[in-house]
Amino acid sequence: MSKLRKSSADSKWCRFVNWVNGTVEENKKEESAKDQISVEEVAATVEKQSSLIDKVGNLEGETALNQRLDQFQEKGMRFFHGSNKVMSVMICLIVVGVLLYTVSFLPEFGDASSPINNEVSERYITKGIQETGAVNIVTGMILDYRAFDTFGESHVLYVAACVVLILLRLDVKSKAAKKDENDELSVEESEANDRIYEPKNDVILQKVATCLVPPIMIFGIYVILNGHLSPGGGFSGGAIIGAGLILYLNAFGFKKTGRFFTMNTFKTVTFLSLVGYAMSKSYSFFTGANHIHSIIPLGTPGDILSSGLILPLNIFVGLVVACTMYGFYALFRKGGM
Amino acid sequence: MDMIKIILLLFLVGCAIAVSCTKNLLTSIIIYMSYSVVMSIIWIILESPDLAITEAAVGAGVTSILFFVTLKKIHAIKGEEDDVETKKK
Numbered sequence: 001m002s003k004l005r006k007s008s009a010d011s012k013w014c015r016f017v018n019w020v021n022g023t024v025e026e027n028k029k030e031e032s033a034k035d036q037i038s039v040e041e042v043a044a045t046v047e048k049q050s051s052l053i054d055k056v057g058n059l060e061g062e063t064a065l066n067q068r069l070d071q072f073q074e075k076g077m078r079f080f081h082g083s084n085k086v087m088s089v090m091i092c093l094i095v096v097g098v099l100l101y102t103v104s105f106l107p108e109f110g111d112a113s114s115p116i117n118n119e120v121s122e123r124y125i126t127k128g129i130q131e132t133g134a135v136n137i138v139t140g141m142i143l144d145y146r147a148f149d150t151f152g153e154s155h156v157l158y159v160a161a162c163v164v165l166i167l168l169r170l171d172v173k174s175k176a177a178k179k180d181e182n183d184e185l186s187v188e189e190s191e192a193n194d195r196i197y198e199p200k201n202d203v204i205l206q207k208v209a210t211c212l213v214p215p216i217m218i219f220g221i222y223v224i225l226n227g228h229l230s231p232g233g234g235f236s237g238g239a240i241i242g243a244g245l246i247l248y249l250n251a252f253g254f255k256k257t258g259r260f261f262t263m264n265t266f267k268t269v270t271f272l273s274l275v276g277y278a279m280s281k282s283y284s285f286f287t288g289a290n291h292i293h294s295i296i297p298l299g300t301p302g303d304i305l306s307s308g309l310i311l312p313l314n315i316f317v318g319l320v321v322a323c324t325m326y327g328f329y330a331l332f333r334k335g336g337m
Numbered sequence: 338m339d340m341i342k343i344i345l346l347l348f349l350v351g352c353a354i355a356v357s358c359t360k361n362l363l364t365s366i367i368i369y370m371s372y373s374v375v376m377s378i379i380w381i382i383l384e385s386p387d388l389a390i391t392e393a394a395v396g397a398g399v400t401s402i403l404f405f406v407t408l409k410k411i412h413a414i415k416g417e418e419d420d421v422e423t424k425k426k
Contacts, residue, residue: 136387138385138387139387223390231386231387231389231390232386232387232390233387235391236387236390236391236394236395239391239394239395239398239399240390240394240398242399243394243398243399243402246399246402325399328399328403329399329402329403329406332403332406332407332410333406
């Protein structure tokens with residue numbers, strides 16, 4: 001950055017031009033004439049200076065000390081700013097080294113004698129298809145052997161959505177049309193503006209969304225319904241459906257999504273799916289997974305309508321996850337559904 | 338195959354360093370999204386497709402969108418809305 005000069009006369013180019021033209025001496029003469037101060041003024045200033053020196057004689061040492069201290073502080077700050085980066089890099093490297101040293105003690109990848117390959121995983125792999133009826137062993141594990149864990153996880157999502165509701169929901173009715181004293185927009189007006197500007201009427205985004213949203217939704221539903229046959233399941237399919245809903249919302253705004261997804265639908269869908277999960281699977285939480293004979297037949301592995309309760313549980317979990325994802329986005333964006 | 342694995346893992350390390358080195362928040366979020374995509378590819382190579390689908394949907398999709406919304410709320414992204422509000426004020 002070049003500093004702005006106070007006047008063009010101080011610039012080197014002007015001095016050079018003056019020197020070439022021979023006008024430097026005149027300028028200097030003028031300046032020297034200005035500099036010549038009358039003798040009386042000089043004497044007066046000298047007297048003032050001497051009196052001041054007598055008064056401040058004791059303070060001179062202190063000012064010198066202060067100057068030295070300022071210099072010392074500047075040096076220290078420079079040293080701190082320089083050493084800060086070095087120290088942070090050093091600490092990072094030390095932490096990385098310690099973690100890598102710890103990893104070296106872990107069993108190797110795919111080691112047959114490692115403690116994770118115990119009788120539990122053997123049981124899951126050998127008898128999983130017989131006992132759960134699910135071709136995808138992962139889904140059989142998380143929705144049959146360990147359905148209680150998945151129940152807790154879906155409740156974690158529900159509680160997180162409730163907390164976001166408590167923190168971010170705008171109560172428009174109580175703050176209706178209260179204008180601030182500083183002539184700032186009230187809460188309702190700003191949110192209304194947010195609603196107006198949310199669909200930017202971006203043509204590209206709208207055309208792409210009309211092409212992309214239906215395949216995304218159908219793919220999410222496919223992932224949920226085929227959770228026991230192919231990779232996927234409730235969580236991943238629900239996340240895909242939620243991402244599709246968010247894309248639709250970004251393209252077309254809150255008014256269009258408000259037709260089919262409001263706060264009431266969010267509440268009813270999440271609540272009913274959690275209750276359905278609890279009612280359908282809670283018997284095995286108390287009896288143990290293999291102590292009671294399930295009325296629902298397992299069917300032949302590989303069909304859509306097989307593996308007992310895994311298909312409805314997948315649907316319940318997927319609904320909860322999709323509603324939570326969309327609810328997070330809508331609450332962050334607008335403070336409502 | 339080993340070469341592909343090594344390249345992907347090196348890309349992960351590079352992404353992790355680049356996220357901490359960038360000063361622009363928007364670019365750091367986009368680097369994070371690319372990290373998630375490469376991570377899902379690595380999950381597929383490690384024969385766990387369930388995790389790969391979840392990583393691609395959640396890591397590259399929903400969490401980055403939530404980050405964008407948060408940046409917009411704290412006005413870290415300068416968009417059209419801010420200009421309109423300032424004009425109105």
